[in-house]
Amino acid sequence: MENVKIVLPDINNLNQWDVYLSSGGFEGAKKAFSKTSDEIIDIVKKSGLRGRGGAAFLTGLKWSFMPKTTDKPKYLCVNGDESEPGSFKDRQIFEYNPFQLIEGIIITCYAIGAKVAYLYIRGEYHKWINLMQKALDETYAKGYVGDKMKAVFGTDFSCDIFIHKGAGAYICGEESSLMNSIEGKRPYPRVKPPFPAQNGLWGNPTTINNVETITNVPAIINKGWEWYSAIGAQKHPGTLLFGLSGHVNKPGVYELPTGILLTDLINNFGGGVPGGKKIKCVIPGGSSMPPLRGDKLEGVKMDAESLKEAGSAIGTGGVIVMDEDTNLAKVLARITKFYYHESCGQCTPCREGTGWMLKTLNRIIRGEATSPDLDLLINVASNIEGNTVCALGDAAAWPVKFMIERFRDEFEKYVKSSVVIPVPNKVHSMRKTAVPLEGIRK
Amino acid sequence: MTNNKFLKSMSFKFTEENLKRIEQARKKYPTSLAAVMDTIYIAQEQNKYVTHEVMQEIANVLNVDPVDVLGVVHFYTMYFSKPMGKYHIQVCTNVSCMLRGAYEIWDKVKDKLGIDNLGVTKDGKFSLEEVECMGACGYAPMISVNGNYYENLTKEKVIEILDSLQ
Numbered sequence A: 001m002e003n004v005k006i007v008l009p010d011i012n013n014l015n016q017w018d019v020y021l022s023s024g025g026f027e028g029a030k031k032a033f034s035k036t037s038d039e040i041i042d043i044v045k046k047s048g049l050r051g052r053g054g055a056a057f058l059t060g061l062k063w064s065f066m067p068k069t070t071d072k073p074k075y076l077c078v079n080g081d082e083s084e085p086g087s088f089k090d091r092q093i094f095e096y097n098p099f100q101l102i103e104g105i106i107i108t109c110y111a112i113g114a115k116v117a118y119l120y121i122r123g124e125y126h127k128w129i130n131l132m133q134k135a136l137d138e139t140y141a142k143g144y145v146g147d148k149m150k151a152v153f154g155t156d157f158s159c160d161i162f163i164h165k166g167a168g169a170y171i172c173g174e175e176s177s178l179m180n181s182i183e184g185k186r187p188y189p190r191v192k193p194p195f196p197a198q199n200g201l202w203g204n205p206t207t208i209n210n211v212e213t214i215t216n217v218p219a220i221i222n223k224g225w226e227w228y229s230a231i232g233a234q235k236h237p238g239t240l241l242f243g244l245s246g247h248v249n250k251p252g253v254y255e256l257p258t259g260i261l262l263t264d265l266i267n268n269f270g271g272g273v274p275g276g277k278k279i280k281c282v283i284p285g286g287s288s289m290p291p292l293r294g295d296k297l298e299g300v301k302m303d304a305e306s307l308k309e310a311g312s313a314i315g316t317g318g319v320i321v322m323d324e325d326t327n328l329a330k331v332l333a334r335i336t337k338f339y340y341h342e343s344c345g346q347c348t349p350c351r352e353g354t355g356w357m358l359k360t361l362n363r364i365i366r367g368e369a370t371s372p373d374l375d376l377l378i379n380v381a382s383n384i385e386g387n388t389v390c391a392l393g394d395a396a397a398w399p400v401k402f403m404i405e406r407f408r409d410e411f412e413k414y415v416k417s418s419v420v421i422p423v424p425n426k427v428h429s430m431r432k433t434a435v436p437l438e439g440i441r442k
Numbered sequence B: 001m002t003n004n005k006f007l008k009s010m011s012f013k014f015t016e017e018n019l020k021r022i023e024q025a026r027k028k029y030p031t032s033l034a035a036v037m038d039t040i041y042i043a044q045e046q047n048k049y050v051t052h053e054v055m056q057e058i059a060n061v062l063n064v065d066p067v068d069v070l071g072v073v074h075f076y077t078m079y080f081s082k083p084m085g086k087y088h089i090q091v092c093t094n095v096s097c098m099l100r101g102a103y104e105i106w107d108k109v110k111d112k113l114g115i116d117n118l119g120v121t122k123d124g125k126f127s128l129e130e131v132e133c134m135g136a137c138g139y140a141p142m143i144s145v146n147g148n149y150y151e152n153l154t155k156e157k158v159i160e161i162l163d164s165l166q
Helices: A017-022 A027-033 A037-047 A059-064 A090-096 A098-112 A126-142 A149-153 A175-183 A211-223 A225-229 A262-269 A304-309 A328-342 A348-365 A371-384 A392-406 A408-416 A437-441 B016-026 B033-047 B052-062 B066-075 B095-099 B102-113 B155-164
Strands: A075-080 A116-121 A160-165 A206-210 A239-246 A252-257 A279-283 A318-323 B087-092 B126-131 B143-145 B148-150
Touching: A017 A098, A017 A126, A027 A098, A027 A149, A027 A211, A037 A059, A037 A098, A037 A211, A037 A225, A059 A098, A059 A206, A075 A098, A075 A175, A075 A211, A090 A098, A090 A126, A090 A211, A098 A116, A098 A126, A098 A160, A098 A206, A098 A211, A116 A126, A116 A175, A126 A160, A160 B033, A175 A206, A175 B033, A206 A211, A211 A225, A239 A262, A239 B095, A252 A262, A262 A279, A262 A318, A279 A328, A318 B095, A328 A348, A328 A392, A328 A408, A328 B095, A348 A371, A348 A392, A348 A408, A371 A392, A371 A408, A392 A408, B016 B033, B016 B052, B033 B052, B033 B066, B052 B066, B087 B102, B095 B102, B102 B126, B102 B155, B143 B155, B148 B155
Parallel strands: A075 A116, A075 A206, A116 A160, A239 A318, B087 B126
Antiparallel strands: A239 A252, A279 A318, B087 B143, B143 B148
8 A cells, every 4th residue: 555656656657648638637637527516525534534734624614605506706716835844745746746636627627617717826836836837838829728618628617827926925825825925915814604605715615625635636526435535544544744853864745645653754765864863853734843752752653643743743744854953943934934934914813922932042053042932932822823814823822832842851941040030020131231240240 | 386296397208109009908898997007017117116206197098096006106116216227136035035045045146236125226227126926935045036947056156147247
């Protein structure tokens, strides 16, 4: 079962039209058009396909939320914003298998009744945007998408696909922010409910799926849900693109069935840690997911349910490995700096809290922090979590909260050698000029 | 009437070709506001950076409020409100890159060019930016020159790349 590759098959030049077509390309779309849209949603539901964007929500169920009878136009947004540190899987799809993504978009549009799909790709990926645009132009020229679809597929259905280029904002990966970005507004996340399936792009029913999720769809329709649901973990079937980075000998993207052991992924596929060092910490699903202790990795499986039991989450499958010599305070400060930078500023807990956490963490790095500062960090993180419009607040809070909780011994070492600064207000005390350091040492 | 740069001289105008590209972008969306991001990119390509005057012209062309354009320009990091160098160097220092020595690369580039974050060299040849994750975590550390990725770097390779840019 280990050799199953759905999203990135081992076929050379799959990004060329002829190769894709001769290796079974667009068979899924042809099969799809012989079925009703309800049947397709049913197949995807039975397959157990779950979203690859972080929340691992059931894709078929999400599609079924789209209203069946409505006068409004429906939209599909495909999320290729991919800005989570540790996650670099979608660019492989844009580069090596763009036509399967396009085929997936066509099938999804048909299933949910959307006439227009927007493929949102982050602005930094302009090389991959060009590759994707080239593939899309070719598909248009061959009549597989657009108003010539009738001649190719013999169906009355037609849809258009447009690429929307982002401009460097992590928050646009959040679905409602992504919609605001496409609409040309300041991309603040929207309050939910109403959910996108009722009130999405320009107030119309909209579905948002990750690039990798959509790329799985043609294979499911082509080979059947029974085949798909037998791959990998029972409750989270299929394959995942695991992005391995950090302290490993062979970093990169590996497509493997879900439910693979984390230690297998790091040691067998990633070639272990350089210098044979021990692992101190692993973030299993992109920087916002709770980190795991290196001495508690035995038996941890890489699928949504197993990781939840282990106290983390699958996220985007971006595995970041840190060896025993890593300074976790610096890592945590860098992660927090990212969320501080990317917070859109709409909700106070996130906008202010990320800054407070960063200041406190920088104080730890400078060796000026004390043990209660660690509790302060957990306190601030807990006050961000769940108190914001979108999940960026949680994403910023989790690494801080769980890393300090799980590596308390480690962090105590960082604060032990600190100078005690007798200022009651902890946050203001970090202003170096407030108290002359030399005076305290005497 | 002091300091009203907004209305005084409107010297920025889109070229005919770019106006056609904007028209093309508008066709993708049901509203013209949605084409604002594409239009800002086109304007930045033509003018190198986005001033109030440029934003006003974008608003005129798209028939939207200039404030909407301003709000979008200022939100994103890939639109520049001041001129950047001929070669815009971006160094990722986020966690995966950091674990593989990105800060050494960052220091090396900073020393070599003699500028700090968002600085421009005096001859206008280089500008430097410390960026958040660029999606090259498995090929870290990395830099990007005018949007082209250079991956799996060492300190020596970075110097080689900078020297090769003329």
